[in-house]
Every structure is written in structure tokens, then in C-alpha cells.
Amino acid sequence: METNKLLFHMTHIKNLPSILKNQELLAYSEMALRNTLYQDIANPRIQERRSTTSIPLAPHGSLHEYVPFYFAARSPMLYSVLHNGTNQEEMVYLVTDTETIDRSGVPYLFTDGHAIMVISEFYSDLTELNKIDWPLMEDPFWKDTEEDPDRKRRRQAEFLVHKKVPIQLFTGFAVINQLAKDRVEELLKNHQVNKPVGIRRHFYYK
Template sequence: MARLPENTLLYHITHITNLQSIIEQGALMSHARIRLNTLSYKDVANQDVQSRRNRTRIPVGTGGNLHDYVPFYFAPRSPMLYVLYMQQIPQDDLVYLMTNTEVVQRQCPNFVFTDAHAIRRLTNFFTDLEDLNRIDWGTMRATVWTDTDEDPNRKARRQAEFLVHNDVPLSACIGFAVYSVETKQKVEAMLKEAGLSLPVAGRRQFYF
């Protein structure tokens, strides 16, 4: 395992049509909170996976199931994003909301994280940031994370998750990353209208 990075960046992907609701609510909400508040939300995730997430219990910390948490990845260009790319969902419509572990620890203390895809039976769950050294940082930094005969679980480890209970306030967001200049301008306009000054950066390398 590679050396633990400081102030570990965390990445959440959402469809751009959800951004207005996120701004209005002042927070990124868990799947359960979105349902409870009957908010309009465009879900781009695989529905079979979502069904399994709703049944997957969290064995540590606050407990509950995966839908009680806002999920983040430890790296961009995730396997989930690749699936969306292969489904021809426009990359321009997908926006990253970013935070880091230091900010989350300060503002959202009810969190857990995993060392691989959270719905896998053998995945481990943690609540102490000291255990971030259990993440496969080499695979997180890799451009290619596909499984091999020698290592059939690379993709699962790339999908390790950082999970925040209930919601993440926009005050914990350190910025947005987008595919193109056009999307950057759209997001900036939405933030400006709401009186927010969060940075928006074009990060083509975060996409496929």
C-alpha cells in the first residue's frame, strides 16, 4: 500500500440537473433523505446496485444502510463513471462535488469508509481516519485499474467509499470539477445566483 496522502480528497458525482436542488437545500443529501423529502432527483446509478445498497447494513459507527449515507470516492475516473460513459450518458452532464477528510471530520463526524466496493461481502468498514492506510492508494492513483489474472480485485478496491451519514452541507464542499468550459459557466452561474462563491474547475482528466 502506498503512503497515505494528507487531507485526502473525496469525490461525489451527480447529474447537473440535481445541482439546483442541492444548492436550494444547502446540502448534498443521502438517498434516504432525498426520498424522505420527496425531492426531484435524477439518479444515474445502476438500479440493481441501488437495490443492493438499500439492503447493505453498515456494521460500524452510526449503523443503518448504505442509502443512509452520502457516498464519495477516493479518486476520480471511477468504475461507476466508466459504466455511465459506456452507456453514452454525456460526461458534460456529470459534475463532481469535492471535499476532503479534514473538512468532513470537522463538520460531519458521523462517517465511515471502506477498503473496497461497499456492497461486497468481504469489504471492511472503518470509522477511524488512522485506518485510511488500509486503502489501496497505488490503485487510486493509477490511470488503469482494471482487474487482472494476478489481481482480480483491483476494480473493487478502486471503488472504496467514504460515506457520510445523512447529508453533507455545502459549507463542507471545497469546490466543483466539470468536463468542459460550457459546464463550468453553467455551474458558476447557478452558484452566483445563489450567492455562493465556491470554485469550479475544468478537469477533463477526471472523465473518460
């Protein structure tokens, strides 16, 4: 089983200055402790459930103590954000991969489905990445079907990094178009961060 897989964290472009200034991407609980200003794009009900969802493996805690990543772009979360009125041009992907995180020594876990769902399982060894539904991750269509009513949960499998992710662990950024690329590159330049920004239209919806 290939153990090096891309990871995608999606955030609003308004959050980039804080991330770049601090040189790290913080978990929700860490942002609260530091009173970090944050443009939250998540559903409030989902955030509440994440705050009370306990992690069964070390280093334990709640989901809010972990920085979440998806194994695929074009997530159900982005679909929800889009239909709540947020412009996709303002959504930025921070990209890294499993082996980069593993080599760094920061604690991590991952799940085989949406982490707040009771039936989702938690894992801590990259050799267990075969628990992820990789064909579904590569499918542009993830909605549940009559034959398979569990697709949406599995598509939202998460890779969870404890507390924070240093900016040097990111391989780059992905955006929807040239205008967004220019905006992100300007922010990177202002904070003296040298990372590539790629236009990846297929990471977004029409």
C-alpha cells in the first residue's frame, strides 16, 4: 500500500495573513487559546459536535485539538460552503502529504470517514491507509446512492494533526483561478514565505 498521499486543508483567504504571520496552522482549540481572529467556514452544528467528539487513540482529546485535512479536494464541506454563499475564489487549499507529516514527528491520526460519525474508525499507522476508500477519493462525484448510502461519510475521511502544523510542512497552495493566485502570492511575499501557488480548477465546483 502506497503510504504517501496528498492532504488538503481548506481555509478562507482572510485566514492566510494570520497563518503566515504565526508560521503555523493551528487547531481550533489553539486559536481559541490565543484569541486568533478566524473566518470560520464550518457549519456551527458540526463545530459543536467536533468540540465534544473524543479521540479514542493517543494523544486523545477532542477533534477541536487537531488540524483537519481531507484526502481529496472537492469535498462535501466545500459544496456546503459554496451553497451558503461563500465565493469559491476566496477558498484556498493548503497542501501537504502524509509522509511529510510523519517524518516531522508531529502526532497525527486518521479516520476512514467523517470523524464525528460513530461508525468511523481511527488509525495511527500509515500502513493502515488501505482503510481509506481511494477509488471514491478519485471520483469527482461523492454523493450517496441507493446502492451505496455511505459514500458521503467515507469521502470525508480525515487526517488529523495534533495542535498545529508548521508552515514549512506545507508543499504549497492551490486556488481556483489567476486572480486568487495573485492574491495568495502577494500575501506570501508580504510574509516572506516561499511556497508555490498552483491553479487547480478541478479542485472546485462549477
